[in-house]
Amino acid sequence: MFELSDVTYKDILTIDHLRLEKGRVTCIVGESGSGKTTLLRLLNKLISCDRGTITYQGQDILDLDAVLLRRSVVMLPQNPAIYPGNVRDNLAIGLAFAEKLPASDERLRQALAQVNLNKDLDAKSDLLSGGEKQRLALARLMLLEPDVYLLDEPSSALDENTERLIIEALVAAAKDNGKTLIMVTHTRQIAQAYADRTIEISGGRIVSDREARS
Amino acid sequence: MNGIIDLPLWQLVAAYVFVLILLVIVRIKGISREKEILIASVRMTLQLVLTGYLLVAVFGHPSPHYTVLILIAMELFAIFTIIRRTKAKLSIQLKKVIALSMVSGTVTCLLYFLFVVVRISPWYDPQYFIPIAGMIIGNSMTGISLGVARLADGMQTKKHLVEGALMLGATPKMAAKTIVDHAFDAAILPTINSMVGMGIVFLPGMMTGQILSGTSPVTAIEYQIAIMLGILGSVALTVILFVQLGYKTFFNREKQLVNLDD
Numbered sequence: 001m002f003e004l005s006d007v008t009y010k011d012i013l014t015i016d017h018l019r020l021e022k023g024r025v026t027c028i029v030g031e032s033g034s035g036k037t038t039l040l041r042l043l044n045k046l047i048s049c050d051r052g053t054i055t056y057q058g059q060d061i062l063d064l065d066a067v068l069l070r071r072s073v074v075m076l077p078q079n080p081a082i083y084p085g086n087v088r089d090n091l092a093i094g095l096a097f098a099e100k101l102p103a104s105d106e107r108l109r110q111a112l113a114q115v116n117l118n119k120d121l122d123a124k125s126d127l128l129s130g131g132e133k134q135r136l137a138l139a140r141l142m143l144l145e146p147d148v149y150l151l152d153e154p155s156s157a158l159d160e161n162t163e164r165l166i167i168e169a170l171v172a173a174a175k176d177n178g179k180t181l182i183m184v185t186h187t188r189q190i191a192q193a194y195a196d197r198t199i200e201i202s203g204g205r206i207v208s209d210r211e212a213r214s
Numbered sequence: 215m216n217g218i219i220d221l222p223l224w225q226l227v228a229a230y231v232f233v234l235i236l237l238v239i240v241r242i243k244g245i246s247r248e249k250e251i252l253i254a255s256v257r258m259t260l261q262l263v264l265t266g267y268l269l270v271a272v273f274g275h276p277s278p279h280y281t282v283l284i285l286i287a288m289e290l291f292a293i294f295t296i297i298r299r300t301k302a303k304l305s306i307q308l309k310k311v312i313a314l315s316m317v318s319g320t321v322t323c324l325l326y327f328l329f330v331v332v333r334i335s336p337w338y339d340p341q342y343f344i345p346i347a348g349m350i351i352g353n354s355m356t357g358i359s360l361g362v363a364r365l366a367d368g369m370q371t372k373k374h375l376v377e378g379a380l381m382l383g384a385t386p387k388m389a390a391k392t393i394v395d396h397a398f399d400a401a402i403l404p405t406i407n408s409m410v411g412m413g414i415v416f417l418p419g420m421m422t423g424q425i426l427s428g429t430s431p432v433t434a435i436e437y438q439i440a441i442m443l444g445i446l447g448s449v450a451l452t453v454i455l456f457v458q459l460g461y462k463t464f465f466n467r468e469k470q471l472v473n474l475d476d
């Protein structure tokens with residue numbers, strides 16, 4: 001799916017070679033400031049590498065239209081943007097950005113249920129807690145049904161129980177639909193429990209790359 | 215009509231009594247703004263006296279060269295003022311957009327106004343060309359100043375919303391839409407508000423000036439209506455051009471947000 005060769009971004013990240021396969025759950029772990037988020041931003045083409053090449057489905061991402069790439073490879077940042085309005089507006093805006101058809105209220109409620117967010121569609125989004133906002137953003141992302149999910153600490157504001165529930169639902173949804181999931185996580189237990197592959201980054205370099213034991 | 219009351223120099227100086235009263239109040243209240251008030255009053259006087267002499271000279275010897283030269287000077291002054299007034303850091307591209315939208319928007323409206331609405335002859339007649347250009351450029355300058363401030367500030371303070379939209383597959387246009395709309399509103403609202411209050415809350419400066427100088431109020435009002443529509447058109451055109459081109463300078467070819475600190 002993605003292949004990175006001799007990639008350098010400032011003095012933050014250096015990757016000699018990395019291949020990320022389709023339909024798998026890859027977890028990226030490492031201490032803060034090690035370059036994990038930078039890797040996701042490179043894959044989402046929010047930034048471009050200074051040196052080296054990144055290919056997506058065999059094509060250099062420099063040759064791909066950034067907007068079309070981002071509609072296929074969607075990223076959820078650690079502090080996701082919540083837009084003014086209610087829960088419905090925040091779910092609908094993702095579909096509008098990706099120029100997809102609007103979803104019915106039923107479908108929107110389904111997406112909320114998937115992330116275990118029990119909120120009315122008319123609830124004001126700025127009154128939600130940090131964890132609820134994170135789940136709302138996750139539901140918005142899942143509605144888009146992209147080919148690749150790039151998730152930066154998607155459960156950082158959640159308690160342990162909710163975190164487990166959400167990640168379980170997310171991984172199941174991705175696996176069932178043959179989607180690729182690349183997730184930065186600070187929780188090694190999450191990586192151990194759900195990842196097909198765990199990559200550890202330290203000081204801007206990959207220091208370990210392990211397949212999950214089946 | 216009683217004719218025009220000419221203002222001798224000492225009567226004009228008497229008007230400065232108000233500045234003195236203001237300075238006394240400011241001093242008593244302990245507001246440290248004496249220097250600014252004094253500088254602004256002196257600067258305004260000197261600028262107007264110089265402009266008066268310049269206009270007398272230009273009106274006495276109408277020439278297309280002088281008219282065009284003054285138009286260029288007004289445009290340059292307006293562009294530099296907009297850039298200087300903005301506190302946010304502006305990229306070279308955004309400065310170019312400011313200049314382009316100011317010149318193209320104001321000149322288009324000015325030409326339409328002078329040659330279609332007023333129909334001046336000769337085309338460079340400074341008595342009409344210069345004051346009307348001044349009003350159109352001045353108001354557009356204020357409009358764009360407000361638009362630049364709101365756009366630059368919005369792109370900085372709402373960066374996470376813009377980038378969040380890009381991550382979800384939005385085009386730069388979609389991602390910046392709310393900020394662009396707010397910038398347009400901020401720029402155009404003062405002109406709309408001033409139109410709404412005109413004639414009821416206050417008499418506009420140009421109309422008052424014409425009436426004081428002996429023109430019939432009906433003629434003064436006709437001119438005022440025409441110039442207000444010209445100003446509205448020019449502010450709207452310059453601001454639309456500015457925001458529509460301006461937001462693009464915050465993104466690069468790869469549709470990534472440009473970091474102004476780089």
